[in-house]
Amino acid sequence: MGIxxxxxxxxxxxxxxxxxxxxxxxxxxxxxxxxxxSSNLHTPMYFFLGNLSVLDIxxxxxxxxxxxxxxxGHSHTISYQGCASQLFxxxxxxxxxxxxxxxxxxxxFAAICHPLRYTVIMSSWVCASMTVATWMGSCLHASVxxxxxxxxxxxxxxxxxxxxxxxxxxxxxxxxxxxxxxxVSFINVGLxxxxxxxLILTSYSHIVISILKIRSSEGRxxxxxxxxxxxxxxxxxxxPVVLIYLRPASSPWLDSVVQVLNNIVTPxxxxxIYSLRNKENTTTLIWIPSRDVRPATDQETLAKEExxxx
Numbered sequence: 001m002g003i004x005x006x007x008x009x010x011x012x013x014x015x016x017x018x019x020x021x022x023x024x025x026x027x028x029x030x031x032x033x034x035x036x037x038s039s040n041l042h043t044p045m046y047f048f049l050g051n052l053s054v055l056d057i058x059x060x061x062x063x064x065x066x067x068x069x070x071x072x073g074h075s076h077t078i079s080y081q082g083c084a085s086q087l088f089x090x091x092x093x094x095x096x097x098x099x100x101x102x103x104x105x106x107x108x109f110a111a112i113c114h115p116l117r118y119t120v121i122m123s124s125w126v127c128a129s130m131t132v133a134t135w136m137g138s139c140l141h142a143s144v145x146x147x148x149x150x151x152x153x154x155x156x157x158x159x160x161x162x163x164x165x166x167x168x169x170x171x172x173x174x175x176x177x178x179x180x181x182x183x184v185s186f187i188n189v190g191l192x193x194x195x196x197x198x199l200i201l202t203s204y205s206h207i208v209i210s211i212l213k214i215r216s217s218e219g220r221x222x223x224x225x226x227x228x229x230x231x232x233x234x235x236x237x238x239x240p241v242v243l244i245y246l247r248p249a250s251s252p253w254l255d256s257v258v259q260v261l262n263n264i265v266t267p268x269x270x271x272x273i274y275s276l277r278n279k280e281n282t283t284t285l286i287w288i289p290s291r292d293v294r295p296a297t298d299q300e301t302l303a304k305e306e307x308x309x310x
Contacts (some may be wrong), residue, residue: 002070003256014071017260020268021064026054026272044109044122048104049274051131052233055100056267059093062086063164070207089134090166090263092142095192099134102196105203108227113210124300135196145188146158147246148181162256166261197238229274236266 006013035041035050042068070076110121138232140273149167152174164167167185171178214220240262 001159002067002076002163003260004161010071010073015070017064017068017071017264020070021060024060024268024271026181027268030055031271031274032057036224043156044107044127045104047127051134052100052270055093055097056270058089059097060264062089062093063259070204076173078160078165080150080154083160083170084146086165087149087167087170088142089145090142090164091145091189092138094213095141096138097237098193099137101201101230101237101264103130103134104230105200105234108230109206112207112227131151135169139189140265141192142190145185150179152176152181162259164259166259171256178186193238197234200234232273233252233266234266236269237262239267 003013018118031048035046037055066082066086067079107122111118114121120297127179145167149170151178152171154173155175157173160173167181167189171181174181204227211220211224215249
């Protein structure tokens with residue numbers, strides 16, 4: 001059914017969505033290329049940022065191409081299998097991003113609260129294990145949701161009141177008992193996201209306390225700078241999740257607008273947020289150094305300041 005109350009605006013929406021989609025792909029590819037090619041950025045923080053760029057490349061592709069096709073006059077229909085695929089990959093990639101933001105918050109906690117032990121806490125093995133757990137846990141999460149939603153009988157209306165297939169618009173179309181699917185969906189989506197958000201808040205509570213203990217204003221500024229990009233991305237990510245999945249009443253128009261922001265606009269903003277707020281990343285995007293001389297990372301600087309304060 002597309003986005004409600006947008007009849008006659010198809011070409012305007014197409015240009016808007018295409019512009020953001022074309023910004024998303026090269027922006028995240030540049031971030032990923034910079035991290036892969038520069039030895040300065042081979043640290044845990046940028047390892048997780050590279051994973052985030054991969055997610056932001058694929059996440060808009062779940063719904064954007066199909067939506068832009070029907071905005072240009074193509075058929076509005078989607079196959080049953082295609083609908084299931086959209087729901088699976090949307091929750092697989094969305095859950096992976098949710099878990100990844102939590103891991104990135106823990107990485108910032110280790111870097112700022114325990115700078116002298118940071119390389120031990122966030123070793124290569126720990127980073128790899130966290131990443132594998134993130135991807136595998138997200139796959140399990142999406143598989144359970146997709147199985148529960150599409151094992152329901154669909155024998156009545158077949159009009160999806162949105163621009164892609166998601167749980168809130170699929171459940172009203174089922175002609176069977178949806179209590180189990182609704183309950184598990186609320187737990188899997190709402191409570192898991194809430195738990196991740198609480199873990200992030202816990203990490204940043206410790207981070208703020210540690211930053212306030214740093215005596216030098218430059219040290220505090222640098223510490224806050226390393227966290228500001230991550231906090232901005234978290235707010236952009238969790239805002240739509242709360243509006244869509246944790247509201248008691250559903251509004252098709254509001255849900256569609258929020259989904260557009262979440263699916264297409266936010267992934268295009270993350271490269272700008274991380275590159276503009278991070279001096280190392282911005283410098284690497286402009287010029288990838290060929291020398292082996294490596295500037296001190298934020299963790300090393302904070303460790304020196306912590307040691308001198310101690």
